[in-house]
Amino acid sequence: TALIDAPGPLSGRHAVVTSGPTHEPIDPVRYIANRSSGKQGHAIAAALAALGCQVTLVTGPTRLTDPAGVDTIHIESAREMLAAVEAALPADIAVCAAAVADWRPAIEAGQKLKKQPGGALPPDIRLIENPDILRTISAPGPSRPALVVGFAAETEQVLDHARAKRARKGCDWIVANDVSTGTGTFGGDDNAVHLIDADGTDSWPAMTKQAVADRLARRIADHFAAPTTKDSA
Numbered sequence: 512t513a514l515i516d517a518p519g520p521l522s523g524r525h526a527v528v529t530s531g532p533t534h535e536p537i538d539p540v541r542y543i544a545n546r547s548s549g550k551q552g553h554a555i556a557a558a559l560a561a562l563g564c565q566v567t568l569v570t571g572p573t574r575l576t577d578p579a580g581v582d583t584i585h586i587e588s589a590r591e592m593l594a595a596v597e598a599a600l601p602a603d604i605a606v607c608a609a610a611v612a613d614w615r616p617a618i619e620a621g622q623k624l625k626k627q628p629g630g631a632l633p634p635d636i637r638l639i640e641n642p643d644i645l646r647t648i649s650a651p652g653p654s655r656p657a658l659v660v661g662f663a664a665e666t667e668q669v670l671d672h673a674r675a676k677r678a679r680k681g682c683d684w685i686v687a688n689d690v691s692t693g694t695g696t697f698g699g700d701d702n703a704v705h706l707i708d709a710d711g712t713d714s715w716p717a718m719t720k721q722a723v724a725d726r727l728a729r730r731i732a733d734h735f736a737a738p739t740t741k742d743s744a
């Protein structure tokens with residue numbers, strides 16, 4: 512895909528966006544995954560590009576086509592996603608919309624696991640924690656993007672959990688959404704989110720994921736247009 516520097520409020524900026532699920536291998540034919548569709552992350556990548564931003568989209572396996580005008584990198588596992596994100600830096604903006612698997616099988620079998628004869632128990636799959644991409648790139652350092660935006664998928668106490676998550680991860684903004692019921696569930700076209708920054712919480716009405724993406728991209732452009740903002744405090 513050609514990276515044409517389209518004119519717009521984010522011209523000259525580079526954004527890295529993560530999207531989709533990750534697949535964590537069990538053996539050569541099996542993996543652990545989740546229900547993320549990638550719709551929100553892909554829409555954000557496209558919305559940033561539409562404002563003139565150079566966008567690198569690092570995506571897990573989805574059914575979506577690569578957004579036009581976006582440099583799209585396909586990965587499968589969380590560790591591959593982290594490596595691709597780090598290779599894409601430096602960036603002014605990072606938006607972590609991927610539903611990264613929190614855990615992966617501790618051991619990836621080199622051969623397909625086989626049923627044992629004689630009614631032996633099924634294998635125990637021991638899990639270990641994956642690297643946290645959002646927390647890694649939010650850490651202070653020379654390659655930290657000026658604006659790091661995370662998502663918080665919650666099923667209860669959405670705002671409290673999301674505010675705690677913002678502090679724990681060290682990111683600047685958190686987009687919180689309730690994935691328990693109705694609007695915002697994985698796979699749907701609509702989303703109802705709260706944008707949390709250092710100054711407070713902005714609750715947006717339910718809208719399409721495309722509209723959430725456009726509004727977030729616009730808000731990011733406004734942030735870079737107003738250097739006096741305290742958003743990154």
Ligand code: CTP
Nearest residue numbers: 607608609611641642643644645661662663664
């Ligand atoms: N995230 C990430 N790498 C991980 C886990 C999460 O980059 N290994 C990012 C997601 O892309 C999202 C944010 O962290 O932007 C929050 O993800 P979420 O699953 O809501 O939070 P967790 O910290 O994993 O906590 P939990 O799932 O226990 O609520």
Ligand code: CA
Nearest residue numbers: 610611612613
């Ligand atoms: Ca998680």
